[in-house]
Amino acid sequence: MAPVLQTFNLVKRFGGITATNNVSFALQPGSRHALIGPNGAGKTTLVNQLTGVLAPSEGRIELAGADITGLKPEARVRLGMSRTFQINQLFKSMTPLEMILLVLSEQNNLGLSLFRRLDHDPAMLREAGEIAERFRLDDMITGEIGLLPYGKQRQLEIAAAFAARPRVLLLDEPAAGVPEAERQDLLRTIAELPADVSVVLIEHDMDLVFRFATHITCLVNGTVIADGSPAAIAADPAVRAAYLGEEANV
Numbered sequence: 001m002a003p004v005l006q007t008f009n010l011v012k013r014f015g016g017i018t019a020t021n022n023v024s025f026a027l028q029p030g031s032r033h034a035l036i037g038p039n040g041a042g043k044t045t046l047v048n049q050l051t052g053v054l055a056p057s058e059g060r061i062e063l064a065g066a067d068i069t070g071l072k073p074e075a076r077v078r079l080g081m082s083r084t085f086q087i088n089q090l091f092k093s094m095t096p097l098e099m100i101l102l103v104l105s106e107q108n109n110l111g112l113s114l115f116r117r118l119d120h121d122p123a124m125l126r127e128a129g130e131i132a133e134r135f136r137l138d139d140m141i142t143g144e145i146g147l148l149p150y151g152k153q154r155q156l157e158i159a160a161a162f163a164a165r166p167r168v169l170l171l172d173e174p175a176a177g178v179p180e181a182e183r184q185d186l187l188r189t190i191a192e193l194p195a196d197v198s199v200v201l202i203e204h205d206m207d208l209v210f211r212f213a214t215h216i217t218c219l220v221n222g223t224v225i226a227d228g229s230p231a232a233i234a235a236d237p238a239v240r241a242a243y244l245g246e247e248a249n250v
């Protein structure tokens with residue numbers, strides 16, 4: 001099957017620093033693909049290029065075979081690419097219901113009209129409720145976001161990204177900072193994402209990576225040093241050197 005998302009020799013330079021160095025990456029339809037590497041490896045820089053936050057210095061990005069390299073982030077969302085961030089991007093004074101409805105409104109081309117009450121649309125209300133239930137937020141859907149436990153806020157951010165109806169969902173360290181007591185709900189939520197959504201996970205927790213991923217790409221100093229199945233990555237001497245300081249015979 002053709003990749004749903006693909007990069008070709010992607011380079012990003014910041015002055016004399018090369019943050020991504022000829023990165024060629026392919027995400028297969030329905031894949032659970034983890035992007036790993038030490039701090040400063042270029043993982044978030046790569047995701048920022050995929051989503052249009054940063055323009056690459058060189059290279060090309062394709063979504064479902066279409067060149068999206070020059071498109072703005074909002075255009076990529078409309079074509080089926082959505083993401084979360086390392087730090088929550090939520091409106092803390094809104095409710096989860098309002099947050100989800102806001103995303104659905106944008107996806108339905110309703111805009112942010114002040115003259116239309118989002119909660120008057122039965123179909124959108126139903127879809128918002130289904131999303132809240134999927135992400136274990138239905139019992140707190142009308143509470144203020146800023147008062148939610150941090151783990152629930154992380155789940156809400158994934159729910160909002162999911163409400164954009166993505167074919168590709170990029171999760172940037174979704175479990176970072178989540179207390180252990182709330183962590184299992186979050187991990188179950190990620191594990192239960194629909195099979196027709198292809199997921200890229202950036203994560204430092206190797207237990208989570210190896211529980212979740214069907215394919216792993218390892219970046220070091222902006223360069224792909226390994227790409228393959230979890231078993232192949234676990235046995236790769238260059239990956240072991242990057243994480244464990246072991247001498248690599250490469």
